[in-house]
Amino acid sequence: MKNYKITVSYDGTRYKGWQVLKSTDATIQGKLQMVLSALAGHPVEVIGSGRTDAGVHAIGQVANFHLDEHFSAEEIFEDLNRHLPEDIAVTKIKEVDDRFHSRYQAVEKTYRYRIRTSPVPNVFERKFLYQYGQTLDVDKMKKAAQALVGTHDFASFCGNRHMKKSTVRTIFSIDLVERDGEIEILYCGNGFLQNMVRILTGTLIEVGRGERAPESMPALLKAKERKQAGYTAPPQGLRLEKVTYETMDGRC
Missing domain, CATH: 3.30.70.660 (Pseudouridine synthase I, catalytic domain, C-terminal subdomain)
Structure with a gap:
């Protein structure tokens, strides 16, 4: 498994915030996990640097997730931007140390x-x-x-x-x-x-x-x-x- 760090931009207008909710699929984390899980063929957890409220936007949200090694960073990057809604975009992707945690290591x-x-x-x-x-x-x-x-x-x-x-x-x-x-x-x-x-x-x-x-x-x-x-x-x-x-x- 490899650990990937991504930078995400989104127009939060129509979303209920970052965090996954049981009551709706209109969350940023939920959309990212949906695309990555479809790519991997199994559930993938996306860890964000923090939560943004419903209606709040981001140009530099950071998240990380783990995927099997046979996917390259370029393949993941292209797949995400191909299948994410038009108001969410991944602007950067980078393979990072397995210990990297987007929330706990933010300063x-x-x-x-x-x-x-x-x-x-x-x-x-x-x-x-x-x-x-x-x-x-x-x-x-x-x-x-x-x-x-x-x-x-x-x-x-x-x-x-x-x-x-x-x-x-x-x-x-x-x-x-x-x-x-x-x-x-x-x-x-x-x-x-x-x-x-x-x-x-x-x-x-x-x-x-x-x-x-x-x-x-x-x-x-x-x-x-x-x-x-x-x-x-x-x-x-x-x-x-x-x-x-x-x-x-x-x-x-």
């Missing part, structure tokens, strides 16, 4: 969230940004964002209210860029909780429209209560940009 993940602040909707990219339609105070949002950078307990920003595992994560950077009637927020960290990026974004938007003070972020972190944070921004504005593996790709 950084980068997400991008796009907010359309112009009152004129962007009709051609409506599936890939949040059509907010109002101006926001970006300077205040930047100040609040800097208070969230570092190693903290992000329980207030976790969508799973019954989370039993640690909610401590490290955010290396949060960068906001404003241009052409949009705000882009780039989040880079060692991992993110369920809905965390979208809740962070909703909270920063509330700061940007004057409903929260930038200085309130430390108290919000200390509270460790989901109800204290902002709303969950919609999924279509979010995209997983890249997953970094220190020994293979270098740090972001």
